[in-house]
Amino acid sequence: MAPLTSPRGVDDAQADDFDRLLARFEPEGLGPEGPGWQQRKSAQTRIGILEAAIDCLATHGYARTTTQLIAETAEISRGAMLHHYPTKGALISAIIAYCFYKRMQMLAEGVRNISELQRIQEFAGLEILWRSFFTREHRAYLELNIAARTDTEVRDSFAPQARRFTEVWRQEGIRIFPEWAGEQARLARASDLVEAVLEGLSLNHDAWDSPARISRVRTFLRQMVGQIYAGVLDFSEPGGGPA
Amino acid sequence: MAPLTSPRGVDDAQADDFDRLLARFEPEGLGPEGPGWQQRKSAQTRIGILEAAIDCLATHGYARTTTQLIAETAEISRGAMLHHYPTKGALISAIIAYCFYKRMQMLAEGVRNISELQRIQEFAGLEILWRSFFTREHRAYLELNIAARTDTEVRDSFAPQARRFTEVWRQEGIRIFPEWAGEQARLARASDLVEAVLEGLSLNHDAWDSPARISRVRTFLRQMVGQIYAGVLDFSEPGGGPA
DNA sequence: TGTAAAACAGACAGGCCTGTTTGTTTAAAT
DNA sequence: ATTTAAACAAACAGGCCTGTCTGTTTTACA
Numbered sequence: 001m002a003p004l005t006s007p008r009g010v011d012d013a014q015a016d017d018f019d020r021l022l023a024r025f026e027p028e029g030l031g032p033e034g035p036g037w038q039q040r041k042s043a044q045t046r047i048g049i050l051e052a053a054i055d056c057l058a059t060h061g062y063a064r065t066t067t068q069l070i071a072e073t074a075e076i077s078r079g080a081m082l083h084h085y086p087t088k089g090a091l092i093s094a095i096i097a098y099c100f101y102k103r104m105q106m107l108a109e110g111v112r113n114i115s116e117l118q119r120i121q122e123f124a125g126l127e128i129l130w131r132s133f134f135t136r137e138h139r140a141y142l143e144l145n146i147a148a149r150t151d152t153e154v155r156d157s158f159a160p161q162a163r164r165f166t167e168v169w170r171q172e173g174i175r176i177f178p179e180w181a182g183e184q185a186r187l188a189r190a191s192d193l194v195e196a197v198l199e200g201l202s203l204n205h206d207a208w209d210s211p212a213r214i215s216r217v218r219t220f221l222r223q224m225v226g227q228i229y230a231g232v233l234d235f236s237e238p239g240g241g242p243a
Numbered sequence: 244m245a246p247l248t249s250p251r252g253v254d255d256a257q258a259d260d261f262d263r264l265l266a267r268f269e270p271e272g273l274g275p276e277g278p279g280w281q282q283r284k285s286a287q288t289r290i291g292i293l294e295a296a297i298d299c300l301a302t303h304g305y306a307r308t309t310t311q312l313i314a315e316t317a318e319i320s321r322g323a324m325l326h327h328y329p330t331k332g333a334l335i336s337a338i339i340a341y342c343f344y345k346r347m348q349m350l351a352e353g354v355r356n357i358s359e360l361q362r363i364q365e366f367a368g369l370e371i372l373w374r375s376f377f378t379r380e381h382r383a384y385l386e387l388n389i390a391a392r393t394d395t396e397v398r399d400s401f402a403p404q405a406r407r408f409t410e411v412w413r414q415e416g417i418r419i420f421p422e423w424a425g426e427q428a429r430l431a432r433a434s435d436l437v438e439a440v441l442e443g444l445s446l447n448h449d450a451w452d453s454p455a456r457i458s459r460v461r462t463f464l465r466q467m468v469g470q471i472y473a474g475v476l477d478f479s480e481p482g483g484g485p486a
Numbered sequence: 487t488g489t490a491a492a493a494c495a496g497a498c499a500g501g502c503c504t505g506t507t508t509g510t511t512t513a514a515a516t
Numbered sequence: 517a518t519t520t521a522a523a524c525a526a527a528c529a530g531g532c533c534t535g536t537c538t539g540t541t542t543t544a545c546a
Contacts, residue, residue: 150304200443
């Protein structure tokens with residue numbers, strides 16, 4: 001089980017930014033720097049429970065994710081789990097917070113591991129984001145996102161977390177992609193477009209069942225981002241009709 | 244309860260196309276043209292059950308959509324429902340087929356009701372599609388789409404229907420939007436892009452919680468479709484990097 | 487007119503899920 | 517060393533969901 005705040009010795013100047021970004025999302029009561037033995041042990045099993053929950057959501061869906069199944073997957077007794085999360089609502093709430101944290105961690109880790117050249121010339125960030133849609137973390141996130149639409153209790157936990165996520169991502173985006181410096185608004189809008197396209201694309205990935213169609217849209221998206229970056233395309237109002 | 248094959252007297256030349264398109268999606272055993280009294284009665288209550296199921300999926304989500312709730316919503320005894328759909332799997336399967344049909348009907352109805360001028364000059368089809376994402380039919384569809392990712396039984400019913408839907412929509416698209424005549428491939432790719440953007444946008448609609456961001460992406464999408472239509476943008480490979 | 491079949495309604499049993507309760511082990515404190 | 521509290525485990529009760537079974541009404545047919 002990897003510690004939450006990855007202490008790997010990355011000497012990049014950006015590393016601090018990433019860690020600071022991540023620190024803003026670390027759920028409470030999960031840090032390994034607890035004072036006593038019990039705190040550390042508690043955090044460890046809590047993480048085990050939440051990781052198991054992500055697995056359950058990703059592979060069985062929200063409907064079939066029961067407390068029994070989570071405990072079973074975490075290889076822990078249900079009684080022990082109910083000691084840490086007394087009710088299912090509390091557990092779901094913790095899962096949501098953890099899921100957003102993991103998603104942020106995953107994205108930051110992905111962007112950190114590409115070279116500056118790849119990032120700027122090939123827009124490798126698109127590839128990172130695209131791949132992230134097929135991880136268990138994102139699958140779990142999607143299940144919770146959909147559940148939040150109809151379950152008020154889930155929504156009450158989900159909505160503020162989602163808002164905070166996009167807010168932080170927006171604030172830190174310009175640090176992660178410094179080549180857009182001075183064009184923060186343009187980056188924000190390009191980011192919105194990219195997120196919408198890839199999210200919708202991944203959602204229909206199975207239904208379309210055609211790698212060619214998907215890759216065509218992706219390359220087209222890369223072109224558009226390139227043109228937004230170059231200033232050729234703009235988000236201004238008029239909207240030219242057809243010839 | 245509107246009949247399945249809408250017999251309203253539309254004299255448009257396109258009306259036949261729409262009806263033919265819809266006829267290809269009408270689920271079996273639901274048509275009002277049954278020979279005897281029992282067949283008609285059966286179809287009527289079946290439709291009532293499926294409409295109730297759509298309501299349940301849209302408002303309570305897949306997880307909380309039980310056979311009890313559906314029967315209750317349909318104002319029918321559970322025993323009666325189990326007479327028509329002996330098992331929950333059979334019911335879900337019927338719901339899926341009906342949901343795709345309703346979605347196709349909704350889209351066809353929407354496109355039918357806009358003028359040719361709106362369709363061509365303002366790309367009003369985008370507006371139709373966008374609005375369709377906030378109907379109960381699409382909410383139910385989304386629940387089933389997500390459920391199909393983790394439930395093999397749901398997927399077995401969902402996947403072929405989804406493939407058939409996109410296939411028919413692709414074939415008939417050139418009839419619905421005849422202004423793209425001769426540019427069928429371009430229409431198909433623009434259609435893919437539009438579907439992905441709007442689907443992803445509607446999915447994040449609540450999470451973003453910012454009408455401005457959403458409308459900006461939508462107007463940008465309209466611009467892009469316009470430029471694809473005009474031939475300015477292309478789906479070709481190279482993909483210009485930044486300056 | 488009488489019979490078979492379909493539409494419909496209600497009751498029952500088994501299983502699963504949630505939350506509570508009680509008991510046991512282990513670390514921390516005095 | 518003893519006491520307290522946290523971590524963990526297991527059993528129990530209540531409720532809900534699914535599927536089956538039986539019974540009742542209505543239509544179709546001979």
